[in-house]
Amino acid sequence: MAAAPIPGSGPRVARTMLGQVVLPGEELLLPESAGPGAEGSAEQTLRLGSVVRPRARVVCGPGLRRCGDRLLVTKCGRLRHKEPGGGGGGGGGVYWVDSQQKRYVPVKGDHVIGIVTAKSGDLFKVDVGGSEPASLSYLAFEGATKRNRPNVQVGDLIYGQFVVANKDMEPEMVCIDSNGRANGMGVIGQDGLLFKVTLGLIRKLLAPECEIIQEIGKLYPLEIVFGMNGRIWVKARTIQQTLILANVLEACEHMTTEQRKQIFSRLSES
């Protein structure tokens, strides 16, 4: 790399970009936060595998990719950062890009809602909104044995968890946890309404102590399932209430807290 850097195209320091919009292809620099003596205090590109610095453990979340010894942005969105739990800062922590997208990419451990599209032998094919359908073994249900098959039909909704989700491989779902318990997973009941929202909204709703969920719970008695793949299943007493809930949840994405409060108070009056 003998060429002089073109102005404007050089990598930028991740810490100064927090909360700002980054674009795919941009290169970021992480603060080299080792103690004194480590090549001064200059910002350095993240070197992989060179020197292990235990104090600055940086995790690159969604939207960031390590490419050689460089850190590249792969999604368009805002750059976020979370300090490591141990406190002390020092440059470690998690970096990720908060992006607005609708397409789901399976991730191991995610809980998703899928639609059974085919039964083939001892496998179900489940559409989860990814690039290809996931497979689900009929033995991966609570209490299922070779003789005692679960009652799953094509068209049913499945709430399950990914155990295998690799790039270029068929993802695999199960409906049991590591103890063999259903733990809420399995076939979702007959009625109700399934609708799709953006992945960002799902993350927002699933955040701990999400206000929207608490407020919605006060509105009507309801059953609700969130899939990380952007699907929400909701069921209330009547179809009307179900529809209201679905539309409110969908609208929540672009509302401020005040607007939301107004709508909720209006709904609870009527």
Place this chain on the structure above:
Amino acid sequence: MASEESEACDCSALPPLSPIHLQRLDGRQTYDYRNIKISFGTDYGCCIVELGKTRVLGQVSCELVSPKLNRATEGILFFNLELSQMAAPGFEPGRQSDLLVKLNRLLERCLRNSKCIDTESLCVVAGEKVWQIRVDLHLLNHDGNIVDAASIAAIVALCHFRRPDVSVQGDEITLYALEERDPVPLSIHHMPICVSFAFFQQGTYLLVDPNEREERVMDGLLVIAMNKHREICTVQSSGGIMLLQDQVLRCSKIAGVKVAEITELIQKALENDRRVRKEGGKFGFAESIANQRITAFKMEKAPVDTSDVEEKAEEIIAEADPPSEAVSKPVLWTPGTAQIGEGIESSWGDLEEEDEEDEGGSDEVTILDSVKMETEDQNVGNHIGDDTPIVLSDSEEDEIIILEPGENPKKTRTQANCQQGKVPSKKAIRKKKQQPAD
């Protein structure tokens, strides 16, 4: 595909247990359209139409081509709708799906065959050159009823479009750039707009503007293209349902009302855009592009070390050869007209350049230039003292001619002055050295 979807639409399609359950998924009434939003881009002929969550981008472009053989005096209209995977993951890239072919055909019938654009006016030279107008429509997001959104986007983009002006003089065709002559709008006779009706249960239930979920479970679709004069441009029924005469009549009545509303909206949007454009403000979805930064355009500051520039400059000046003193004597032809040499560089051009640099910030003067400039500078300085507007002297010592006395006042800068104060002595020495050589 999925049971829950048919279940969800049951509320609108199936005979309900109680009338309260007759509900559309998004809370609309039977004949309600979703919200329509029309926004324009910075260029002419570029628009985005949003119909609820369905978004279509329309872009019109034009080209001079030779006409079709059997229609020598008519311009060519070309429509192209594209369904990319961006809109919905189900669309396959690069393949013409049945839906795409159907939609393209319908759009062509709606817009070209209804003769809403005056193709004769697109003729430049009969049989030789005509305008080809190309309408590209891209579906950005799919939430049902692509036809209506696409037809609105197409007609809005066409109405918004301006083609470059052309003049024909004899055999010569002149094409004027947008800056030379105002571009001309297309002549549009009327605005056909498609209105879709979804039928459920063999026509028992009817919905206007079906969204994606309703489209999935509908039994049949009726598309009526109509203009605001209630002239039907196209009717297409698909899905193989048998419609009764009064059903079609009722649909055409509803279409008339909807088309009138949409046409009004389009005209308001176009008028709005025209007004904002005239005022020179930001318009269309250009507004949403923030001024702050697009990372690619950011220029980084390149710090220049200017601490020892002056000394360096002095050094270089001391070492450098004096500027060419080959300026010939001016030849006085008649009073008021003089000739200075023949093709030899004149130094008063550099004077201006020097001025600009001085104003920009004399700290960042590049070193190479400074040699020339500073020597120039002190020459100027010499003349400021004289305060003579034009010097045309024959003397050997004063060989630099200054023709722009108006620039002089600007030179009264402290830095320029201090340089003038320092340097002349050197220069004087050098000049004296040079004298014998001459």
